Amino acid sequence: xxEEYYNINDLExxxxxxxxxxRIWEKRYNLLDPKRTDTNIRYYTSEDLKKLLxxxxxxxxxxxxxxxxxxxxxxxxxxxxxxxxxxxxxxxxIQTLIMAMFNLNLQKFEKLLTVSYINRGFxxxxxxxxxxxxxxxxxxxxxxxxSPVQEHFASYIIRRKMVVAIDGILAxxxxxxxxxxxxxxxxxxxxxxxxxxxxxxxxxxxxVTYLGTSIPFGSIDELNLFHKYDYLVTTFTSAFxxxxxxxxxxxxxxxxxxxxxxxxxxxIKLYNETLPSNLHKTxxxxxxxxxxxx
Numbered sequence: 001x002x003e004e005y006y007n008i009n010d011l012e013x014x015x016x017x018x019x020x021x022x023r024i025w026e027k028r029y030n031l032l033d034p035k036r037t038d039t040n041i042r043y044y045t046s047e048d049l050k051k052l053l054x055x056x057x058x059x060x061x062x063x064x065x066x067x068x069x070x071x072x073x074x075x076x077x078x079x080x081x082x083x084x085x086x087x088x089x090x091x092x093x094i095q096t097l098i099m100a101m102f103n104l105n106l107q108k109f110e111k112l113l114t115v116s117y118i119n120r121g122f123x124x125x126x127x128x129x130x131x132x133x134x135x136x137x138x139x140x141x142x143x144x145x146x147s148p149v150q151e152h153f154a155s156y157i158i159r160r161k162m163v164v165a166i167d168g169i170l171a172x173x174x175x176x177x178x179x180x181x182x183x184x185x186x187x188x189x190x191x192x193x194x195x196x197x198x199x200x201x202x203x204x205x206x207x208v209t210y211l212g213t214s215i216p217f218g219s220i221d222e223l224n225l226f227h228k229y230d231y232l233v234t235t236f237t238s239a240f241x242x243x244x245x246x247x248x249x250x251x252x253x254x255x256x257x258x259x260x261x262x263x264x265x266x267x268i269k270l271y272n273e274t275l276p277s278n279l280h281k282t283x284x285x286x287x288x289x290x291x292x293x294x
Contacts, residue, residue, distance in 0.1 A: 005035075005043040014049060014098075014136060015056045016091060022052070029069035031055060050102055053095045054080045060092065094133050101137065101146070101154040109157055122165050126196055127285070130158055134192060138266075155192065162195045169202045176205075178230040180292075181223060183211035185248055190237035193265065197233060197288060204293055217248075221255060231292075232256060235265035246273055253279050264288060 008019045025031045032052065034042040054076050058068050061083055068076065080096065093112055100109040116125040137154060140146040180201055182194055191213050201208050209229070211220075223229060232252070236245055245267060252261060253276035264282045275281060282288040 005045060006049060007041075007043055008034075010139075011044060011049060011052055013139065015052050015095070017052065017056050025055075025065060029065055031065070031069055046102065050099055051076070053099055057083060057092045057095055060089070090128050090132075093129055094136065097129070097133050097154070098136060098140075101150050104150065104153055106153075106157070109154065113157070113161055117161075122199070130192070131285075134158075155190075158192055159195065162192065162199065166195065166199050166202060169199070171202050171205045173205055173207060177207055178292075179207040179209070179227065180231045180233055181209045181211065181220075181229045182233045183215040183220060184213045185234055185236065186214050186216045187240070188236060188238050189213045190235075193237065193285070194233070194235050196285060197235075197264075200285070200289055201292060204289075206292065217251065220252070224256075229259060231260045231262055233262045235263065236267035237265045238267070240267060242271060242273075245271055249273075249279060250276070262288065262291065 006014075008022060011017070011022055012019045022032070026034070032044065032048050034044050034048070036042055051073065055065075055068055057080050058076065059065055063079070071079070080099075083092065093116060097109060097112055099105075100112065113125065113129070116129050120128065133154075137146065137151060141151055182198055182201075184191055184194060198208050198210055209227075220232075223232075234252075249263065249271075257278060259278065261279045262282060263279060264285075264287075268281055269283055271281070280291060282291055
């Protein structure tokens with residue numbers, strides 16, 4: 001069973017409500033009832049987090065805290081559902097996605113994404129909703145407060161919708177089109193950002209060979225036996241050691257020394273070593289777009 005607890009700073013990061021405000025709401029309105037450890041340190045459960053996420057949405061949309069405090073929990077939930085189905089506020093929708101993930105609410109999770117696709121388009125939905133959402137669930141995962149079931153539930157739905165978006169693009173290849181190979185290193189399973197790179201490349205009329213997750217290096221080494229690819233693209237999201245990333249970078253750069261390699265992801269942002277001449281680091285997805293379309 002996943003140990004579910006947060007300190008008040010965790011709640012501030014996840015709900016965007018100041019810790020000082022949370023304490024006032026506790027004292028004045030009894031909205032939360034934090035537990036205490038044996039050493040008298042206050043902590044909060046996932047139920048507290050869910051409640052506070054809902055409260056923050058209602059409060060931001062004009063409902064006074066004094067009024068919210070009078071509502072039962074099911075009444076709070078009903079009002080949140082009513083608001084978020086007609087509200088386009090980004091933070092509200094991200095928080096509602098988190099709630100849907102916690103509760104494994106398939107219908108609600110899919111509906112929110114679908115409405116966002118219709119209103120914003122696919123690319124804005126990714127940059128404004130999906131990417132910040134994934135950052136927040138990454139924090140929840142590191143804190144040990146969501147289960148693999150909840151994380152896989154959300155990732156699978158997002159992945160499925162991204163595959164549909166990729167399949168819906170009719171690329172117009174020409175003599176300027178390059179050929180990209182996309183893959184994740186062995187042990188890496190987080191492919192959402194790599195799928196988005198696939199989407200962007202195909203939209204820009206580039207050839208893409210997508211190999212998927214956790215590809216052993218020996219398998220990548222076989223690529224040149226079949227075709228001459230222009231670019232290899234990979235990403236590091238999981239918490240691999242910097243030494244392991246350095247070894248991988250040197251190995252792949254040396255093995256594919258006459259090809260260009262693009263590497264990105266949260267772990268690469270932290271990598272400050274000098275890069276081989278044929279390896280390019282992009283910090284944000286916008287940088288990836290600029291690099292591949294220049």
